[in-house]
Amino acid sequence: xxxxxxxxxxxxxxxxxxxxPAVRDPFVVAHRGASAERPEHTIAAYQLALQEGADGVxxxxxxxxxxxxxxxxxxRVDRTSDGTGLVSEMTLAQLxxxxxxxxxxxxxxxxxxxxxxxxxLDALLTLVLDWKRPVKIFxxxxxxVRYGALVESKVLALLHRYGIAAPPSADLARAxxxxxxxxxxxRIRRAAPMLPTVLLGETxxxxxGSAATTVGATAVGxxxxxxxxxxxxxDRAAAQGRALYCxxxxxxxxxxxxxxxGVGWVATNHPGRTKDxxxxxxxxxxxx
Numbered sequence: 001x002x003x004x005x006x007x008x009x010x011x012x013x014x015x016x017x018x019x020x021p022a023v024r025d026p027f028v029v030a031h032r033g034a035s036a037e038r039p040e041h042t043i044a045a046y047q048l049a050l051q052e053g054a055d056g057v058x059x060x061x062x063x064x065x066x067x068x069x070x071x072x073x074x075x076r077v078d079r080t081s082d083g084t085g086l087v088s089e090m091t092l093a094q095l096x097x098x099x100x101x102x103x104x105x106x107x108x109x110x111x112x113x114x115x116x117x118x119x120x121l122d123a124l125l126t127l128v129l130d131w132k133r134p135v136k137i138f139x140x141x142x143x144x145v146r147y148g149a150l151v152e153s154k155v156l157a158l159l160h161r162y163g164i165a166a167p168p169s170a171d172l173a174r175a176x177x178x179x180x181x182x183x184x185x186x187r188i189r190r191a192a193p194m195l196p197t198v199l200l201g202e203t204x205x206x207x208x209g210s211a212a213t214t215v216g217a218t219a220v221g222x223x224x225x226x227x228x229x230x231x232x233x234x235d236r237a238a239a240q241g242r243a244l245y246c247x248x249x250x251x252x253x254x255x256x257x258x259x260x261x262g263v264g265w266v267a268t269n270h271p272g273r274t275k276d277x278x279x280x281x282x283x284x285x286x287x288x
Contacts, residue, residue, distance in 0.1 A: 025278040026263045027055035029138055030271040031248050032073065037270075039104040040080060041071040044114025046127055052272030056136035056176075056265065057128060058247075061121050061155065063147045068092040069121040069154050073142075079103070088146050092120075121155070125162055129174065136176055138198070138245075138267075143181035152177070152187045159195070170196045170218060178245070182215045189216035198245050204230035212242060219243040219264070224254050231261045238262070252277060 033045025034052060046057055060073040065088060072095075078084045083098040101107055101116025121139065128137045141151045159165035159175050167173040177188045178198035185197045199217035201207040207220040208230070219242050222233055227246050237244045243264040249255055250269050255277050258266050268274045 024262075026246075026258050026266045028053075028271050028274050028278070029056040029058050029136075029245070029265050029267040030054040031058050031267040031269050032060070032071075033057060034271055035269045036250070037106055037110070038112070038114065039101040039107050039116050041073065041119050042100055042114070042116040043119055043123070043127065044101070044107075044112070044116050046119075046124060047114065049271045050128075050131050050135060053275045054135065054271040056138055057124075058138040058140065058267050059119075059121065059124055060140045060142055061151065062087045062142055062145065063151055063154060064092050064095060065089055066091045067150075067154065069151075069158060070095060071119040071121060071124060075142075075145075092118075121158060125158065125175075129162060129164070134174070136174060138176045138178055140178045140200070141181070141184050143179060143184055149184075149187055152184055152191070156188065156191055159192075165192050165195060167194050170194065176219075178221060182211050185217050186215040200245075200247075202226060204233055208233055208236050212237075213240065217242065219245050221245040221247060223247055224249050224258070227261070227263070228254075228257065234262045249274070 030049030032040035033042065034048040035045050038045035038048050041059060049057055059071045061069045062072050064070055070087065072087050076086055077098060080103060081098040081100045082102060096118045098118065100118060125137065128135050139155060141155060145151060155177060156165055164174045173196050176196040176198060178200055179185050180200045182199060185199050188195060188197050196218045198219040198221045199212045199215060200221040202223060204226060207222050212220050220237050224246055227233060234244050245265040246258055246263045247267040248269060249258055249266040255266065255274055
């Protein structure tokens with residue numbers, strides 16, 4: 001993701017989403033899908049996010065014991081399923097036996113229907129690439145993990161299978177790979193130099209220093225708390241030819257703040273609400 005990629009054009013080369021020449025709305029990325037309203041990392045969550053107009057979707061990936069990429073944030077399945085255990089010690093078949101929806105209070109209360117089974121990266125890519133409009137998928141590889149660099153190798157192999165690992169330009173890329181691990185970002189850049197990457201981090205010293213340049217990251221990704229403390233990260237990234245991806249931006253004042261300081265992409269658990277706020281000019285709408 002270059003500065004131009006997160007600038008005047010929308011995902012995968014679409015038209016601008018803001019007519020204002022002075023302040024452009026950030027693009028909205030559904031963090032683990034529409035995860036405030038649907039169980040995270042489920043088809044139900046991503047389908048809702050796409051229906052709500054998300055410009056991108058974000059997922060975390062881990063490797064199963066038998067080498068499959070699955071969308072699970074935690075090392076263990078305990079929080080988001082009715083099972084227990086380490087993802088890395090379970091097979092795909094074992095993980096598929098679990099329920100990933102019943103824990104979500106909002107989902108249970110809504111009475112809505114949808115697929116809340118285990119989601120593989122393969123299935124998510126199919127959903128996103130088959131959607132009726134271009135949407136970017138932001139794939140975060142988790143580290144440290146027992147399988148190390150094999151995670152990035154598997155991700156790249158899958159992206160090659162879908163024909164999106166070597167885009168003609170960063171602007172036209174359908175996939176972006178992210179990690180808090182600088183080594184992981186470097187592995188992606190070295191193997192797929194045209195694929196956009198985001199170096200995630202918690203501190204301005206890390207993201208504003210030489211790490212992103214060293215590993216060739218095309219964007220940096222601070223938390224909203226870090227960005228509020230260090231708004232200069234936006235201009236510093238732009239001066240270095242990088243975009244800025246901010247997480248996790250759920251509240252009205254934070255969405256407005258990101259828009260005002262020029263953030264390129266905001267990750268949120270509420271993609272529909274965030275899109276509504278931005279499209280209404282962040283005025284005359286309810287606050288969270």
